[in-house]
Amino acid sequence: DTGVSQDPRHKITKRGQNVTFRCDPISEHNRLYWYRQTLGQGPEFLTYFQNEAQLEKSRLLSDRFSAERPKGSFSTLEIQRTEQGDSAMYLCASSASGRQGGELFFGEGSRLTVL
């Protein structure tokens, strides 16, 4: 296992379309996070899973955004009815549990461009 992988790396879509991003975390990590990064800004927390449970989703940007982790392994982030303001890099990270101050391992991100 070489790290967190995300797919697709780039997605161009038209406004109003739905898009889905997939994240495969490091296999032994039970915690998974989604972040969004816009140009010139740091990553912004969206949501978090411990195993299959979504323990925080209050930071999801609107009800057009949803995330799942059905079997506690890979996760998907879906954006419905995309808007131009959704254009950003969507980052996934994973970590092991039980370690205060433990390290998050990030994927290379999925870049979304909404035309």
Added chain:
Amino acid sequence: GNSVTQMEGPVTLSEEAFLTINCTYTATGYPSLFWYVQYPGEGLQLLLKATKADDKGSNKGFEATYRKETTSFHLEKGSVQVSDSAVYFCALSEGETGGYNKLIFGAGTRLAVHP
């Protein structure tokens, strides 16, 4: 709410120059503090961390000390190399003690080192 402020870039230095990137934070409680680095075309990587006041994190010649009295976590390196050119993000960890790491990031500081 919790927040991180770091100096704006870009920071441009000659090889072997001394580097300081300032980072200050606002937080309730006692967060852990981190520096992440993003090399061109790569994902975010943890550079160093400190989990309590007066701790010094260090890695690859970089250092940062957790200063509770000044709410700061400045990044320093005595002699930078061209290979250090990257974007550096200061971050703090929200969440329960021993719990998940919801990171709050600063906006990032781009460092460019020339020969």
